[in-house]
Amino acid sequence: MSTELDPTTLMKKQVGEAAAARVQSGSIVGLGTGSTTAFAIQALGERLKSGDLKDIKGVSTSFQAIVLAKEYGIPLTTLDEVDRIDIAIDGADEVDPQKNLIKGGGAAHTQEKIVDAFADQFIVVVDSGKLVDKLGTTFLLPVEVIPMAMSPVMKAIVALGGKPQLRMGVKKAGPVITDQGNFVIDVKFDAGIDNPAELEKTLNNIPGVLENGLFVGVATLIMVGEVKDGKPSVREF
Numbered sequence: 680m681s682t683e684l685d686p687t688t689l690m691k692k693q694v695g696e697a698a699a700a701r702v703q704s705g706s707i708v709g710l711g712t713g714s715t716t717a718f719a720i721q722a723l724g725e726r727l728k729s730g731d732l733k734d735i736k737g738v739s740t741s742f743q744a745i746v747l748a749k750e751y752g753i754p755l756t757t758l759d760e761v762d763r764i765d766i767a768i769d770g771a772d773e774v775d776p777q778k779n780l781i782k783g784g785g786a787a788h789t790q791e792k793i794v795d796a797f798a799d800q801f802i803v804v805v806d807s808g809k810l811v812d813k814l815g816t817t818f819l820l821p822v823e824v825i826p827m828a829m830s831p832v833m834k835a836i837v838a839l840g841g842k843p844q845l846r847m848g849v850k851k852a853g854p855v856i857t858d859q860g861n862f863v864i865d866v867k868f869d870a871g872i873d874n875p876a877e878l879e880k881t882l883n884n885i886p887g888v889l890e891n892g893l894f895v896g897v898a899t900l901i902m903v904g905e906v907k908d909g910k911p912s913v914r915e916f
């Protein structure tokens with residue numbers, strides 16, 4: 680059976696591994712969520728196993744990250760135990776030229792923002808399909824909301840010009856439930872998001888909203904996996 684990866688998976692693997700290669704021994708590492716970061720977590724585990732990397736500790740951004748860290752032998756710590764995170768590696772659903780992001784395609788953006796924003800260096804790992812000129816043009820903006828506040832939050836989002844929809848489970852009847860036990864509302868803005876910095880704050884000011892998926896001014900470095908002439912490569916900005 681062929682184990683050849685499709686081009687998008689190949690880009691994710693390439694960029695995840697390239698970011699993992701940046702981590703130095705002794706670091707506290709923020710472990711992001713999603714299919715791209717999963718390759719980075721795997722590569723970190725392999726570096727630990729080979730002895731190329733020593734004495735790192737991971738801070739998870741989700742239950743998925745905890746499961747992967749355990750699978751690949753990365754010791755975990757918590758924000759209560761550390762006074763810094765040296766480097767965080769995490770994926771994104773959209774990246775604009777100013778390094779602003781939409782995250783939360785896996786409903787993990789609340790813990791991700793806490794960990795990624797706390798890190799001295801936050802490396803974003805994406806395949807080239809995630810690059811956009813304007814946020815909100817290819818992906819709906821995720822907003823985590825406390826369940827009893829769902830209706831008033833939706834009304835407030837409509838008043839802001841957004842089209843909200845409750846995210847529903849796959850192979851689970853009813854809504855998606857986050858790691859915090861909340862709902863996710865995905866919001867469409869017909870013309871995209873004109874002012875991400877302002878919208879990030881405005882949404883978080885609606886009572887009942889826990890966190891939204893706009894990450895403005897948080898990323899240090901964007902690493903982009905590409906495939907050119909059939910060959911995978913990584914570029915940075």
Ligand SMILES: O=C[C@H](O)[C@H](O)[C@H](O)COP(=O)(O)O
Pocket residue numbers: 711712713714715716769770771772782783784785786787788791
């Ligand atoms: O909630 C999920 C996260 O923000 C992910 O980092 C994001 O959705 C990107 O995931 P993937 O690398 O699987 O495209």
